[in-house]
Amino acid sequence: MGKVTMGVAVVGSAAVCAAAALIMRHRMRISNRCVTAADILKELEEKCATPASKLKQISDAMTVEMHAGLASEGGSKLKMLISYVDNLPTGEEQGVFYALDLGGTNFRVLRVQLTGKSSIECQEFAEVSIPPQLMVGDAETLFDYIAAELAKFVADESEKFQLLAGRQRELGFTFSFPVMQLSIDSGTLIRWTKGFSIEKMIGQDVVVHLAEAMKRQGVNMRVSALVNDTVGTLAGGRYGNKDVVAAVILGTGSNAAYVERAQAIPKWHGPPPKTGEMVINMEWGNFRSSHLPLTEYDNKLDSESLNPGEQIFEKMISGMYLGEILRRVLLRMAEDAALFGDTVPPKLKTQFILRTPEMSAMHHDTSPDLNVVGSKLKDVFDISDAPLPTRKIVVEICNIMATRGARLAAAGILGILKKTGRDTVRDGDIPDTVVAMDGGLYEHYTEYRHCLENTLHELLGDEVGKHVKLVLSTDGSGIGAALLAASHSQYV
Structure with missing residues (x-):
């Protein structure tokens, strides 16, 4: 019994010592908290120096x-x-043109009325959130969702937007992911970014996917230009400023x-x-x-x-x-x-x-x-x-x-x-x-x-x-896509 009691005492003593050491280390850690946080902050500042x-x-x-x-x-x-955009908008474009801007967790649909006098007479847009599951699902479901929202937007087209007689509606598609452009209106996806991951779409023509989805959703519209958001922003900026x-x-x-x-x-x-x-x-x-x-x-x-x-x-x-x-x-x-x-x-x-x-x-x-x-x-x-x-x-x-x-x-x-x-x-x-x-x-x-x-x-x-200026171009990518759809219209 004595040996057993001694063993218990030894174990108990060790446990007490271990607990005391933990408490001491904890107290030291707390007492040095600000110093340690300051050290981490200093290290971060040094490594991020530019x-x-x-x-x-x-x-x-x-x-x-x-x-x-x-x-x-x-x-x-x-x-x-290579974007295949070798002629930026001139300001002479006329008519109603649409844009679909897909490049993140939201997408925008937009329409503009162009006067042919370097001005946009009127414009309307809508913004739609993309459910997270569609960003990693399958291509057909994602594009059907987008085309269905586009159909709703087209259905709300007011009388102030005058589609020229005998013309089909045309769309500039801003697709803000790496694409190997094949022409002004076609391109294959290189890879996804920004949280999207639909592997089966890689190497496929994104315009074909959108066109098929629009057909399934009853949208009579032609994709006249496939552009990246930066290309669209450049076109939108150039429309009002030649510099x-x-x-x-x-x-x-x-x-x-x-x-x-x-x-x-x-x-x-x-x-x-x-x-x-x-x-x-x-x-x-x-x-x-x-x-x-x-x-x-x-x-x-x-x-x-x-x-x-x-x-x-x-x-x-x-x-x-x-x-x-x-x-x-x-x-x-x-x-x-x-x-x-x-x-x-x-x-x-x-x-x-x-x-x-x-x-x-x-x-x-x-x-x-x-x-x-x-x-x-x-x-x-x-x-x-x-x-x-x-x-x-x-x-x-x-x-x-x-x-x-x-x-x-x-x-x-x-x-x-x-x-x-x-x-x-x-x-x-x-x-300039x-x-x-x-x-x-x-x-x-x-x-x-x-x-x-x-x-x-x-x-x-x-x-x-x-002589160098940075100018905010609000929704430049969407407006630019509509302008590029106009400058590359099948009726030009």
Whole structure:
């Protein structure tokens, strides 16, 4: 019995010692919480640093990849897709034209009445959410859903829209995913992005899928132009401003398009474009360089994504991912620095629960007690009564991630300007250059937008910078698609 009692005593003593050690470590962890959180924050800031010298290296790398992508198919991570748009709208187009803009978790349908005098007499649009299950289901179900909503929209066409006698309705289809364009009105899907994943559609003509769905839904309409959202934004911007030479989308995803000299496209083997120019869809979201300031959070997000190893640039700068990167940083701080107390909030472990609009709202919080930050933490993560120092840390992380994204986007634009010779004074001349911008991230995330604009001016310098403007083109991709449907109408 004595031995047994002694054994129990020894075990009990060991358990007490272990418990005491755990308590001591816990107390030490709590006492060092702020220091540890500060260390994590400092490390994040260092790894996300984007000094001008690094941004210029990134822009140079972008330009090199642009040359390679124009030289041959597969020559670069940048697809540099030929859009077959070699004549942008002139302003002389007339009639009623439709657009369908599919490029994220919502799609838009739009109609415009063109007067032939470089103006849009009237326009109407509707926005429809796509159920998440359709984004990963099958092609027929997705396109039937889209065509059914388009049918409802066409049925509501008012008398102020005058379809010219004897004409079939025509549509510009903005499909904002990587597509190998075969002509102005056909193209095969290369891969999905932005959370879509319908594998059987890869390699298939997206216009055929839409046309078949419209026929099933009783919609009598011809797809006159298949365009990427950036190509549509470029067309929409050029319609009202002849200085527009490029377009950038910063929304759920990100991409860029620009006007290139036909002679600078070695892989183009078709007839010479009438204008001597061709719009190139860069698919810049897939850009990657050793100079990009990637962190552990980026690498893990990428490895756990639907498309690991792809769209690295997009995952660092676009609206779909900024909030998720913020969540991952907060989770690390909760786990390693007890940022939100002894227990890690369960919802903090849910991927993509924090959207970029919530991040933007927290970043823009100017109240003394950061009340917006507190309410967002409560609404999204069920984190109640986060103290002010914690809220300040959240805002600082927002600033670090938004600043990195915006400055990288500016470096990308600089790469385009370098490729087209608009980044410096040449022969004593500085051309006025306008980049049409579209997307909710650019439009609504004010801190992001201002940082991007200021960074581009910083990189260009005062002399050139004052000749380069970024202009918001609200729904530019949809209007641009309708305009391209008009300029490529079967009746022209």
